[in-house]
Amino acid sequence: SKRIGVLTSGGDSQGMNAAVRAVVRMAIVRGCKPYLIYEGYQGLVSGGDKIRSASWNDVSNFLTLGGTLIGTARCMDFLKPEGRRIAVHNLIKHGIDTLVVIGGDGSLTGADTLRHEWPDHVKQLHDDGKISQQEADKYRNLMIVGMVGSIDNDLASTDMTIGASSALTRICESVDSILSTATSHRRAFVVEVMGRHCGWLAMNAAICTGADYLFIPEDPPAGDWETDMCEALKRTRSAGKRTSIVIVAEGAIDDKCNPIKSEFIKDVLTQRLGYDTRVTILGHVQRGGSPTAVDRYLATLQGAEAIEAILRATPDTPSPVIGILENKITTQPLKEAIALTKQVAKAIQDHDFQRAAELRPRSFLT
Numbered sequence: 001s002k003r004i005g006v007l008t009s010g011g012d013s014q015g016m017n018a019a020v021r022a023v024v025r026m027a028i029v030r031g032c033k034p035y036l037i038y039e040g041y042q043g044l045v046s047g048g049d050k051i052r053s054a055s056w057n058d059v060s061n062f063l064t065l066g067g068t069l070i071g072t073a074r075c076m077d078f079l080k081p082e083g084r085r086i087a088v089h090n091l092i093k094h095g096i097d098t099l100v101v102i103g104g105d106g107s108l109t110g111a112d113t114l115r116h117e118w119p120d121h122v123k124q125l126h127d128d129g130k131i132s133q134q135e136a137d138k139y140r141n142l143m144i145v146g147m148v149g150s151i152d153n154d155l156a157s158t159d160m161t162i163g164a165s166s167a168l169t170r171i172c173e174s175v176d177s178i179l180s181t182a183t184s185h186r187r188a189f190v191v192e193v194m195g196r197h198c199g200w201l202a203m204n205a206a207i208c209t210g211a212d213y214l215f216i217p218e219d220p221p222a223g224d225w226e227t228d229m230c231e232a233l234k235r236t237r238s239a240g241k242r243t244s245i246v247i248v249a250e251g252a253i254d255d256k257c258n259p260i261k262s263e264f265i266k267d268v269l270t271q272r273l274g275y276d277t278r279v280t281i282l283g284h285v286q287r288g289g290s291p292t293a294v295d296r297y298l299a300t301l302q303g304a305e306a307i308e309a310i311l312r313a314t315p316d317t318p319s320p321v322i323g324i325l326e327n328k329i330t331t332q333p334l335k336e337a338i339a340l341t342k343q344v345a346k347a348i349q350d351h352d353f354q355r356a357a358e359l360r361p362r363s364f365l366t
């Protein structure tokens with residue numbers, strides 16, 4: 001039966017465990033043999049007990065837990081062809097020629113590269129006497145399927161990445177907590193959230209917490225934004241609000257591409273309005289905790305679809321990535337998804353927000 005390895009790579013996100021569980025169990029249901037690969041690509045390069053066959057019960061209790069129980073890593077060795085050749089050898093040792101990779105765009109790009117190089121590595125391993133002719137004939141191709149795990153919701157070609165819903169929920173819970181103390185003291189809070197190049201978390205957090213002002217990379221403020229922000233906050237105070245909340249994406253910039261720092265915003269509010277202002281950088285708490293129902297559901301449906309995509313594929317099928325668009329689980333060419341993601345990032349870099357919104361309409365307020 002087909003042997004399918006599953007790994008998580010890059011930054012962790014809530015719902016990755018649910019995705020691993022779904023892949024393992026659906027593989028078993030469909031008559032395949034699943035393998036857990038520990039520590040991301042590092043596990044592929046290290047081999048040995050980092051690659052273990054998985055039973056139904058090995059993923060018990062995965063569904064509700066955050067993070068990734070099989071570990072993740074940034075693996076330098078895998079960035080080099082020599083490292084990837086070792087990975088190919090280790091996979092062949094275990095009889096695995098199909099991989100499900102759950103990670104961000106870097107991890108998915110790496111998986112696609114491995115697939116393209118696979119036949120050359122197999123030939124070289126055979127020439128070097130490391131694998132037999134029989135093995136070289138049997139493991140001619142690698143099949144890969146990508147699933148997008150990322151709290152930032154920064155991948156084009158899917159409306160929602162696995163982890164984004166949980167991270168947004170965590171931010172909302174944190175801002176709710178801040179609001180009660182802020183109200184008591186009539187304080188202003190500058191809350192910095194994750195999202196290097198993508199303001200999805202910040203924008204949705206601002207909507208969901210009724211924040212007073214927002215900074216995201218996709219919509220850099222022009223001109224005298226300090227005055228505009230102060231006026232906006234004064235208006236909400238004079239309308240009776242006891243607090244002011246400003247949400248800042250960590251990648252926020254102004255219209256000249258200068259970073260907008262939380263501490264600077266705090267100084268503006270303190271000096272111009274005299275507000276008792278505090279900065280809260282939420283940091284890794286956003287990645288923590290158990291996945292929301294949305295992430296569990298999304299990861300489970302996508303994990304099941306990943307196995308179906310494997311069983312449908314032929315050696316000529318472009319590597320697929322599983323996503324969700326307009327409430328439908330989708331299977332699209334991975335390369336196109338990555339290329340589109342890069343185009344969106346470039347449009348944002350070029351300040352062409354109209355184009356960014358056209359390329360990825362449901363991720364922006366247009």
Ligand code: ATP
Nearest residue numbers: 010011041074075078079103104105106107109110
């Ligand atoms: P995040 O969104 O959290 O940054 P990511 O998957 O984009 O997730 P990266 O650090 O870019 O995270 O990639 C994770 C690992 O994937 C790297 O450490 C490396 O081992 C592998 N990888 C990334 N890019 C490539 C590439 N172009 N070729 C081969 N391997 C890669």
